[in-house]
Amino acid sequence: MTQSNWQIFKNGIFTENIIFKMAISLCPSIAVTNNLKNGLLMGIAVWFVHVMVGLTVSVFRKFIHPRIRIPIFMLIISLWVTVINLILAAYARDVYKEIGLYLQLIVAFASLLARAEVFASKNKVTPSFMDGMGMGIGFTIALVLISFFRELIGQGSVWGWEIVATKPLLILILPAGGFFTVGLLMGLFNWMDVKFGKAGRHH
């Protein structure tokens, strides 16, 4: 690996952004993003799990036999998901009631298993940590972006504070609105890629 840690970090945020670029682990991007608070908390939970799984897998990578690696990765992932679940259930009760199911389902995230398999099992601890940070922050940014738009346009508020008194487009906080928002934002990212991405691609 000739990539510097900074490049690995950036890779997770832009080039391989879990939601907008890879289009995996999409379930929570719509399910919990009807307001900013839920979106941010979910993002942080995923961030935590990503970093810890990356660290754990790379620390133990020499001891994990290749043939049974997938079950072991699953075990590590579900361990850290249980940890974050118990923490949030204790300290953020009201939010946990709303998004608890999706927090438990972090365990089935394709991106976690993919990064453990592709990156953390082959790299030293520091790059794995940076990779987890990048992926986690990229995911959090995506969730915050989606939930910010949905709350602002759907409810006319940000973080529960009212900005405008009316509810401009109630449809956006309905289930259907989540799909529209993600579809439009993905289109926007593609457009930005076409428009500004050319220079970056030839370096």
Added chain:
Amino acid sequence: MDFGKLFELVIAASLVNNFVFTRFLGLCIFFGVSKKMETAVGMSITFGSVMVISAALIWLVYNMIMVPLELTFLKIIIFIGIVAAFVQSADTIMRKVSPGLYYKLGIYLALIATNCIIIAVPLINVGEGYNFIESISFGIGSGLGFGLALIIMASIREKLELANVPKVFQGTPISFITTGLLALAFTGFSGLITL
């Protein structure tokens, strides 16, 4: 056992609280395999059966073993272990017993182990405190709902291939917007049954 209530549960799980359109689960698979009708049908059959069987299996393990031993805090780890073990054994058994079926559906089985809806069914069952029969009905309803969503989406996407979509929206973005419209249609079912 009240048959009417079970019927309500099946309808509620498949239409009112459809997994894809109102609970947003299994989206990776939903967007991944809904490109062709044939794969969508194969996928829904495999998913439905795995959902029902794993719902039953996990209900037994949870209520017979984990509750008496007070191990319920380990439910995430144990559930995913059971599903992975079950899928792996189904894979092996199918390959030996009916190679024809394995040839058709085997590739989908491999994708199932790390899919959120398969884990979500038992988690919701446990969370709502359903009994054994109710858990199985919920599994059936969820499987039907997921199959319905996949087949509708596949038939739309086969036509979408021919449509003239703006370049930046091609592929995943336009499928998201299509799904949004479908979700809007499914909102019409809310209020059909109030559980």
